[in-house]
Amino acid sequence: MEAIARRKVAAYVCMSCTRQFQRQIRRQYSNAAPRPDIYDVVCVGGGPAGLSLLTALRANPVTSHLRVALVEAQDLSKVKSWKLPPNKYSNRCSSLTPTSAFYLDQIGAWEHLDQSRVQPYHEMQVWDGVTDARIEFDWAPGSALVEGTTIAYMNENLNLTSGLLKRLEQLGGVSVFEGAKVENITFGEETEDLDLRQWPVVHISGGKQLTARLLVGADGANSPVRAFAGIDAKGWDYNRHGVVATLEMEGEGWGGEHTKIAYQRFLPTGPVAMLPMPGNYATLVWSTTPENASILKSLSPKDFVAMVNAAFRLSPVDLAFMHTQKANQDDEYSWRVQHTSVHPQAIPQTVVGVQEGTVASFPLKMRHADTYIGERVALVGDAAHTIHPLAGQGLNQGQGDVQSLAKTIEHAVTHGQDIGSIMSLESYVSERYTANHVLLGVVDKLHKLYSAESGPLVPLRSLGLNAVNALGPLKSFFMKQAAGSGTKIF
Secondary structure (H helix, E strand, O other), X not given: OHHHHHHHHHHOOOHHHHHHHHHHHHHHHOOOOOOOOEEEEEEEXXXXXXXXXXXXXXXXXXXXXXXXXXXXXXXXXXHHOOOOOOOOOOOOEEEXXXXXXXXXXXXXXXXXXXXXXXXXXXXXXXXXXXXXXXXXXXXXXOOOOOOOOOOEEEEEHHHHHHHHHHHHHHHOOEEEXXXXXXXXXXXXXXXXXXXXXXXXXXXXXXXXXXXXXXXXXXXXXXXXXXXXXXXXXXXXEEXXXXXXXXXXXXXXXXXXXXXXXXXXXXXXOXXXXXXXXXXXXXXXXXXXXXXXXXXXXXXXXHHHHHHHHHHOOXXXXXXHHHXXXXXXXXXXXXXXXXXXXXXXXXXXXXXXXXXXXXXXXXXXXXXXXXXXXXXOEEEOHHHOEEOOHHHOOHHHHHHHHHHHHHHHHHHHHHOOOOOOOHHHHHHHHXXXXXXXXXXXXXXXXXXXXXXXXXXXXXXXXXXXXXXXXXXXXXXXXXXXXXXXXXXOOO
């Protein structure tokens, strides 16, 4: 009878009162957990893509109220204060299309770059190292200085990141966790007030935890954010290394200081490119085998310079022989170039020096993530895709991602949507995935096409180059696509 009485009494107890009483008991008799540090956007990675995204969000009045954070393992104060003498250049440079430069200007970052270290170029010379078939990406005579005829801007990566950091500091409102390594990424927990079980929590060194409404992975090819989201990336290694260096030329180029020219020659081992920097300097990107890269890095400055000059002048057979030598390439080149017929103004001016400490290499690979988004996760830049450098589009792909994601977040905020939901992020992946996938495929096929030394592909690719070079409107179309100013076809 006593049990039945208790059940009758319990039936008249208000359930909401019971829950309130239970919460009060928990507060009194349990250790209170620290309140989660919640951000609207947490960006992991302080490279060009991550910094551009945060700058875009802070510069836009629609998204400037969002609480945002940056997590970066490096000491960003050194990057922000980066400075080199006028006669020294970093060996890590990138090509920025006018479209990318315009976007950087829109978000207020372009003016913070050291413009004396940015070099626009207006023409490109591209040719087949086996057949000498050539395409000359040059504008109509007298039009090189007309607005809109810049193909791209060569710029040191550190100049760009330094400028973006200065702009972010000017805008303010970003919680920066520099020198902070990501130790783990987990999901949040359910609390009395919030259900954070689907929200990413970034655990960084020092014990700090950042809870993100939207977690952005701008953390490179080996992205921890991508791994946390369970997004796979497919692709392959090229078994090639990119050798980079800062070169000193005998002059400012055949077009002078106002009409700079970029050069690229497709060799069987990979393309070699020389891209203009201010004054009589240039940056080298030479894609070659790991064995050749090792030899190039071991050479004396004099022999390295000889190999670079040979790469744009000698036959692939001669060049392959010079790679078998451990030293004295300078003497070998001097003899062989005398017996090689070249048109001086169809190739770069002679390299006369290499800046000390700038010869380095890195492995080349192609990767593409299966998707760029997950629940409360978005990937940009190298975290989403890695491309062969022969087209110079890696940085521009990342800037395109940033522009699209920033626009997607703006749309979500404007329409009262959750910026981290799959539904809100869908337009970002729809806009960027196919365009990036097509470009990755085209560049990959070009690499494979020009790796052939013999067979039917060799005359066919030469025929294609010569045909495009002869058809003015088609060549102009390709030039505008390279500059990012043509009609979108993807």
